[in-house]
Amino acid sequence: MAKSKPRVKVPKTATVGEVITIKTLISHKMESGLRKGKDGNLIPRQIINKFTAEFEGQQIFAVDIDPAISANPFLEFTMKVPGPGEFTFTWVDDDGSVYTTKSKLKIG
Amino acid sequence: MKLNRREALALGAGALFVTLTPFRGGALANTTDEEIKAFTGGATVMEDDVVSLTAPEIAENGNTVPIGVSIDSPMTADNYVKRVRILADGNPRPAVATMHFSPLSGSAEANTRMRLAKTQNIIAIAELSDGTYHMAKAAVKVTIGGCGG
Numbered sequence: 001m002a003k004s005k006p007r008v009k010v011p012k013t014a015t016v017g018e019v020i021t022i023k024t025l026i027s028h029k030m031e032s033g034l035r036k037g038k039d040g041n042l043i044p045r046q047i048i049n050k051f052t053a054e055f056e057g058q059q060i061f062a063v064d065i066d067p068a069i070s071a072n073p074f075l076e077f078t079m080k081v082p083g084p085g086e087f088t089f090t091w092v093d094d095d096g097s098v099y100t101t102k103s104k105l106k107i108g
Numbered sequence: 109m110k111l112n113r114r115e116a117l118a119l120g121a122g123a124l125f126v127t128l129t130p131f132r133g134g135a136l137a138n139t140t141d142e143e144i145k146a147f148t149g150g151a152t153v154m155e156d157d158v159v160s161l162t163a164p165e166i167a168e169n170g171n172t173v174p175i176g177v178s179i180d181s182p183m184t185a186d187n188y189v190k191r192v193r194i195l196a197d198g199n200p201r202p203a204v205a206t207m208h209f210s211p212l213s214g215s216a217e218a219n220t221r222m223r224l225a226k227t228q229n230i231i232a233i234a235e236l237s238d239g240t241y242h243m244a245k246a247a248v249k250v251t252i253g254g255c256g257g
Binding site for chain 1: 199
């Protein structure tokens with residue numbers, strides 16, 4: 001399948017204590033396992049089943065995903081800024097692939 | 109072995125039945141009530157104003173329906189929202205997602221996009237750090253279902 005490409009939108013700078021909004025999206029077909037192909041057989045399930053967002057090793061937000069989430073899963077959530085640091089966003093695919101992207105946050 | 113017309117038809121019908129059976133079994137494996145019970149462990153769920161669930165009244169395309177949850181919580185270390193379970197009672201499988209929040213979240217708000225097979229209710233149940241469960245429901249009319257087929 002086409003390679004999944006994660007995209008993340010986070011502010012580059014923020015003030016301590018501010019609640020920032022983070023938007024993430026990953027290109028993925030999210031095959032539900034309930035659809036039938038042209039040959040009449042079920043297409044095997046292949047979805048992103050887990051998403052986690054961490055800041056400096058501490059979990060901000062995580063989602064256990066079921067097949068009812070749309071293709072190209074989009075997630076928007078918030079974080080209260082504790083200080084400068086680095087975000088780590090991780091997506092886990094049913095086939096075992098793990099997609100990771102990082103982003104830095106400055107104070108100012 | 110030689111097949112006559114009658115035997116060939118019977119064989120075809122049998123094969124069709126075998127193909128359809130696992131799909132039906134899987135689709136009915138978990139009901140919404142079972143999912144709620146599995147999430148709360150049988151605890152009482154309060155239907156009040158704590159959880160607000162944002163969803164369109166009418167979704168033209170069931171493949172991608174924007175939904176949002178927002179829970180009234182100060183999100184401090186000793187009073188925050190732990191988890192939110194999202195269910196859709198009319199989908200072949202009601203499970204949609206489980207969101208895990210933390211005090212670092214700052215606010216218990218999240219948005220995503222989901223699939224809806226037909227007109228139905230979306231249910232969001234939040235588990236707070238004090239052990240209480242709160243629920244919100246939203247009815248969505250779906251013009252074109254989003255489960256393919």
